[in-house]
Amino acid sequence: MVGRLFRIALSAVLLMFIAAPARSQAAPRKPAIDPEADAVLRQMSDSLKGAQSAIFRVADTIDDVQADGRKIQYAHVRELTVQRPNKLKVETRGDVTNRTVWMDGKTLTVYDKDKNVYAEIPEPGTIDEAVDMLQDKYNLSLPASDLLCADVYKSLTEGCGAIEYVGLGYVGEEKCHHLAFTADTIDYQLWVGAGDKPGPRKIVITYKRLPGQPQYTMQLLKKEDPSGIKDSVFEREIPNGAEKIEIQPVAKTE
Amino acid sequence: MKSKRCLIAFMTVAFALAGVLSGHAAQRGSGSASRGSYQARPASSASRSSYGGSRANAGSYGSVRQSSAQSRSYSGASRSSYPSRPAAPQQKSFNNEQYGSVRQANRASGAQPSYNRQATGPAGGTYTDKGRASVDNGKASYNREITGPHGESISSEGRATVDNGKASYNREITGPGGESISTSGKATVEDGKVKYNREITGPGGESIETSGKATVEDGKVKYNREITGPGGESISSSGRATVDDGTVKYNREITGPGGESITSSGSGSITGTAFSQGAVGRVGAVGAVAPVGTVPRVGAVPAVPAVPRIGAVVPALPTGAAAVTVAGASYYTFGGRYYRPSYVNGAWNYAVIAPPIGATVYVEPAGAAVRVIDGVTYYIVEGTYYRRSFVNGMVSYLVVANPE
Numbered sequence: 312m313v314g315r316l317f318r319i320a321l322s323a324v325l326l327m328f329i330a331a332p333a334r335s336q337a338a339p340r341k342p343a344i345d346p347e348a349d350a351v352l353r354q355m356s357d358s359l360k361g362a363q364s365a366i367f368r369v370a371d372t373i374d375d376v377q378a379d380g381r382k383i384q385y386a387h388v389r390e391l392t393v394q395r396p397n398k399l400k401v402e403t404r405g406d407v408t409n410r411t412v413w414m415d416g417k418t419l420t421v422y423d424k425d426k427n428v429y430a431e432i433p434e435p436g437t438i439d440e441a442v443d444m445l446q447d448k449y450n451l452s453l454p455a456s457d458l459l460c461a462d463v464y465k466s467l468t469e470g471c472g473a474i475e476y477v478g479l480g481y482v483g484e485e486k487c488h489h490l491a492f493t494a495d496t497i498d499y500q501l502w503v504g505a506g507d508k509p510g511p512r513k514i515v516i517t518y519k520r521l522p523g524q525p526q527y528t529m530q531l532l533k534k535e536d537p538s539g540i541k542d543s544v545f546e547r548e549i550p551n552g553a554e555k556i557e558i559q560p561v562a563k564t565e
Numbered sequence: 566m567k568s569k570r571c572l573i574a575f576m577t578v579a580f581a582l583a584g585v586l587s588g589h590a591a592q593r594g595s596g597s598a599s600r601g602s603y604q605a606r607p608a609s610s611a612s613r614s615s616y617g618g619s620r621a622n623a624g625s626y627g628s629v630r631q632s633s634a635q636s637r638s639y640s641g642a643s644r645s646s647y648p649s650r651p652a653a654p655q656q657k658s659f660n661n662e663q664y665g666s667v668r669q670a671n672r673a674s675g676a677q678p679s680y681n682r683q684a685t686g687p688a689g690g691t692y693t694d695k696g697r698a699s700v701d702n703g704k705a706s707y708n709r710e711i712t713g714p715h716g717e718s719i720s721s722e723g724r725a726t727v728d729n730g731k732a733s734y735n736r737e738i739t740g741p742g743g744e745s746i747s748t749s750g751k752a753t754v755e756d757g758k759v760k761y762n763r764e765i766t767g768p769g770g771e772s773i774e775t776s777g778k779a780t781v782e783d784g785k786v787k788y789n790r791e792i793t794g795p796g797g798e799s800i801s802s803s804g805r806a807t808v809d810d811g812t813v814k815y816n817r818e819i820t821g822p823g824g825e826s827i828t829s830s831g832s833g834s835i836t837g838t839a840f841s842q843g844a845v846g847r848v849g850a851v852g853a854v855a856p857v858g859t860v861p862r863v864g865a866v867p868a869v870p871a872v873p874r875i876g877a878v879v880p881a882l883p884t885g886a887a888a889v890t891v892a893g894a895s896y897y898t899f900g901g902r903y904y905r906p907s908y909v910n911g912a913w914n915y916a917v918i919a920p921p922i923g924a925t926v927y928v929e930p931a932g933a934a935v936r937v938i939d940g941v942t943y944y945i946v947e948g949t950y951y952r953r954s955f956v957n958g959m960v961s962y963l964v965v966a967n968p969e
Contacts, residue, residue: 371665373661373664373665375659385659385661387661405661406661407659407661408661408662421955423955423960425960426953426960428953428960430954430955442666442668442669443668443669443672445669446666446668446669446672446673447672449955449957449958450663450673450957450958451662451955451957451958452662452663452664452665452666452669452670452958453665453666453669454661454662454664454665454666455665455666456665456666456668456669457666457667457668460668466667466668467667467668469668469671470671470672471671492667494667494670494671495671496670496671496673497667497670497671499667514667516664516665516667516670518664518670520699525664527664527665529665554942554953556952556953556954556955556960557952557954557955558954558955559954559955559956559963561957
């Protein structure tokens, strides 16, 4: 309640400054990339790019910063099934969100299990296009979507100011390359497996412009063999009685 | 309850700052790599087995018991107590769906809040009003320029910070001829006590100073304030208000430079969702939030959160009212009510209106009747129809037109 009121207060401060916030895209710029970091990043991206389909299970946490500065952390587990270029299923279970997103090649469906409601977006395009469209048009973030895009290298470096190779570190018991990124509104860190499977292991995003600088942390729990994926996985399963509702686009007021 | 009141007082300060500011400027990141304590890097990737030697001391972290002990040894005293535990996650309106994607966050990073509006004046001329703002970790800044039909302009810029119950701001307004008015102020909120001071300096260096204090405790509020003009003349005011079993009572005394004084007192009652005014009392008379463009009374006593009926017109907003824009129109909202400001006969009034179409709340409206019309579920409260919809990734309740 206190956190909510604080957010309302801050939102109100912002809203009183401006009546019509508008969004514009950051101009692409070339980040200052440490060559060592670049090599790790490209190797990881290539390993993901090569796979047309994938099944990931990830665990993530996000901080909810309270009015007094305390951070309350919420956790979720997400199962992501990907078949490029345009099929996807993301099932999320956890403290705040219990929902599933399906893309069957024609329609994107978001189902909220707690409220038993769903919404459809027709013709979402490829996975990359859908991720961008959800952000630009609906202000809806798709956590872990950085693992889904066709070119992970591009996703992680676009809009980024600098990338530093920090060193070798550990995620659990596995030795990983540790990279640190700096961007305008976020800083992020990526851990990439240092062995013969150079995939992403963990990512931490710090929202440095937000009060209390909340952090999102995602760790790979499991990567499964995708060879047995059936098309039916991407077909939505909406329970009887679920209500279809609309999804509101972000207001364009400028 | 006490912490809630304290928060309301804090919000009063926040809104005061918001009233003072009216836009904000872009704050760009450094663009360079962060240089935290993970500085040193190994000589080569082949030989390293761990991070470089100048990393943070990892042995200093990871124990709540030890961290607490360190904290005590730093300060010599235990930290102030935290307010009660927040609501369970299931009841929260925390929007988890705004996080977790680098691609999307970087894509949105260019979204510095900005606006550019045009309006037609009474004589037909076009006025433009544009501005930009940023909020970064409790620090806000803005700039704004209003240009008239003949190119004359007024610009303003300002900054504000809110940190752990302390707020400060400064602002400068520059007129068409280059003349400027600057304002700066500070406010603190601690344990239900609010203190502030403010100084306004005109183009000729003349200044007006204001300072005040207010306390809120167990439904009793007290305040005093003093305004000192350029010549040292002062006006002071003090007042008290109590809320007891739905009845509000207040008294106030204003003393002028010559010692002359004006006293006023009043009472009112809160019944159900309607606030009925007493013989003398005035809704929001004590501690109202000023309309946009004027300076709210920072140190004024927070008003009693009344819930006036739809259709009423009140002379002041309840403390904590938030400015919102719905479908391009500006409103204030508080306690489930929306207020539309209007300037009539030299004074601001606020019409209490039904939530406008397009307004959103994140929890089911209290007391809503649920009806299914043409297969769509509506939530109806006092003639306002809400429909569930995904808004910013959250299932929300959106005000829609009456479908019947």
